[in-house]
Amino acid sequence: MLAACLAFASGLWGCATERVALLPAEAPGGSAGAVAVLDPATGTERGQLTEANTETRLGGAQVRPRPSTTNYDALLSAMPPPAQVFTLYFVEGTTDLTPDSAPTLEALRRAVAAAPTSDIQITGYTDTTGDPASNDKLSIDRAVQIRAALVQDGLPVGDARVTGRGQRDLRVPTGPGVSEPLNRRVEVIVR
Amino acid sequence: MRATLIAGLLMAASLSTAAAAGEIGRIKSVVGAASVVRGKVVTRATPGLLLQVSDVLKTGPDGRIGVTFIDNSRFAVGPNSQVALTQFDFDDTTHAGRSLTTINRGSLAIVSGQIAKENRDAMRVRTPTSVLAARGTRFVVQVSP
Numbered sequence: 237m238l239a240a241c242l243a244f245a246s247g248l249w250g251c252a253t254e255r256v257a258l259l260p261a262e263a264p265g266g267s268a269g270a271v272a273v274l275d276p277a278t279g280t281e282r283g284q285l286t287e288a289n290t291e292t293r294l295g296g297a298q299v300r301p302r303p304s305t306t307n308y309d310a311l312l313s314a315m316p317p318p319a320q321v322f323t324l325y326f327v328e329g330t331t332d333l334t335p336d337s338a339p340t341l342e343a344l345r346r347a348v349a350a351a352p353t354s355d356i357q358i359t360g361y362t363d364t365t366g367d368p369a370s371n372d373k374l375s376i377d378r379a380v381q382i383r384a385a386l387v388q389d390g391l392p393v394g395d396a397r398v399t400g401r402g403q404r405d406l407r408v409p410t411g412p413g414v415s416e417p418l419n420r421r422v423e424v425i426v427r
Numbered sequence: 428m429r430a431t432l433i434a435g436l437l438m439a440a441s442l443s444t445a446a447a448a449g450e451i452g453r454i455k456s457v458v459g460a461a462s463v464v465r466g467k468v469v470t471r472a473t474p475g476l477l478l479q480v481s482d483v484l485k486t487g488p489d490g491r492i493g494v495t496f497i498d499n500s501r502f503a504v505g506p507n508s509q510v511a512l513t514q515f516d517f518d519d520t521t522h523a524g525r526s527l528t529t530i531n532r533g534s535l536a537i538v539s540g541q542i543a544k545e546n547r548d549a550m551r552v553r554t555p556t557s558v559l560a561a562r563g564t565r566f567v568v569q570v571s572p
Contacts, residue, residue, distance in 0.1 A: 253569070253570075253571045254554045254555065254556055254557065254568075254569065254570045254571070255568075256559055256566055256568050256569075257566060258565075258566050259564075259565040259566055259567060260565070261564075261565060262538065262565055267563070268565070269562050269565075270562040270563070270564060271559055271560070271562065271564055271566045272548065272559065272560040272562060273557055274551075274557065274558040274559070275557075276553065276556070276557060276558045279558070282557070284562070294556050294557040295555075295556035306567075308536060308567050310491075310505070311491070311503050311505045311534055311536050311567065312503055312536055313491070313503075314456060314458065314491035314492060314493045314503035314504065314536075315493055315501055315502075315503035315536055315538065316455040316456060316493040316494070316495050316501050316503075318499075318538075319495070353453065353454075353455065353475030355450075355452070355495060355497065357497075395450075395477075399519075
């Protein structure tokens with residue numbers, strides 16, 4: 237039976253098949269990475285696909301990569317687009333946006349308005365001036381400020397997740413007490 | 428007035444964060460017949476529907492579902508499919524996490540996210556015969572009857 241299945245092209249009716257195909261990275265020039273096939277009982281690696289546009293049947297003891305000829309366009313038409321990330325910058329020690337960030341806020345407004353079912357995550361950060369505890373508060377105040385700006389526009393951000401990370405996760409690594417404009421920011425993920 | 432508004436929003440924000448704590452992802456797009464099974468309750472799949480661990484995505488012969496997850500991974504579920512969100516743990520501060528998706532039949536395209544990026548072999552897909560581990564990739568799994 238297995239031999240009969242293997243003798244024909246995959247997809248033949250009456251032949252239970254499982255397979256996995258590795259696709260090229262979405263971003264042009266990106267690495268395809270890999271997919272490993274493991275034994276479900278032991279976790280032992282049976283092999284892996286490491287090249288884009290290859291596939292293998294599953295269920296056998298070994299992984300035998302071969303060129304993939306299947307067209308997955310119909311399936312991939314249902315794939316949501318990648319998350320969009322917007323980074324807004326603030327005046328030192330405040331929740332006031334820098335003038336340069338105004339266009340980014342506009343772009344954020346448009347993105348949220350265009351996709352009302354989006355999952356929105358708003359995360360505030362600070363630089364290392366001031367003490368860590370007050371930076372925790374300042375970072376969440378910045379995130380809340382951005383949420384408030386979207387709410388004022390009547391945009392659907394009711395279930396947005398809002399967090400502040402203070403001076404953790406500096407975009408530009410610095411020592412303590414350093415005023416760094418790129419670290420005073422709110423990152424908004426729209427997915 | 429402004430201070431009150433901010434305070435109110437801050438409260439709403441923390442409340443909504445708590446309310447959405449069980450959310451692991453959400454449905455972004457639906458074509459044809461598609462549903463979400465949660466325990467014994469079957470709900471028609473609609474864009475915006477929040478997903479939780481153990482939810483099962485099901486599609487009919489003309490059905491397709493697009494899903495985004497909180498670690499930025501994404502799914503496209505094809506027709507005649509049954510896909511269970513068996514496990515999903517993700518800490519969006521440390522990016523530590525682990526997920527297991529079970530496909531019993533049909534087709535599933537996956538773009539991996541932070542879980543796979545930051546934890547080796549932590550994003551897994553189980554088929555009737557095998558377990559797959561995503562190592563930072565876009566791939567398709569098919570289980571045909």
